[in-house]
Amino acid sequence: MAAGRAGADEISAGRILPCTVQAARLIEQVRPALEEHGDLDRAVGFLRRLAERGCGAQRQRASWRDMAPTLPQSTACRRARQPSA
Structure with missing residues (x-):
């Protein structure tokens, strides 16, 4: 698993x-600053949505997997298979 997904401090500790x-650990570390600036609800909400829906790249990959079987073959592939005249 990549460090970006797991947290480098945990990987180095095995x-x-x-x-x-x-993310929950991060929120707890910075909670005082988030509360002071009125951003705690926004940060918690963002991380909750991210956990539920995934990031943009994850949503794009899922969309591509769902859509790929229905796409026609590309024009380049069709041309490569056509016999020469």
Whole structure:
């Protein structure tokens, strides 16, 4: 698992934790500053949506997997298979 997904501190200690656990730890570390600036609800909401829906790249990959079987073959592939005249 990549460091971006698990948290580099956990990997160096031999433990790999889900990003949701790492996000919760981050929120707890910066909670005072988030509260002071009125951003706690926004940050928690963002991380909750991210955990539920995935990031943009994850949503794009899922969309491509769902759509790929229905796409016609590309024009280049069709031309390569046509016999020469």
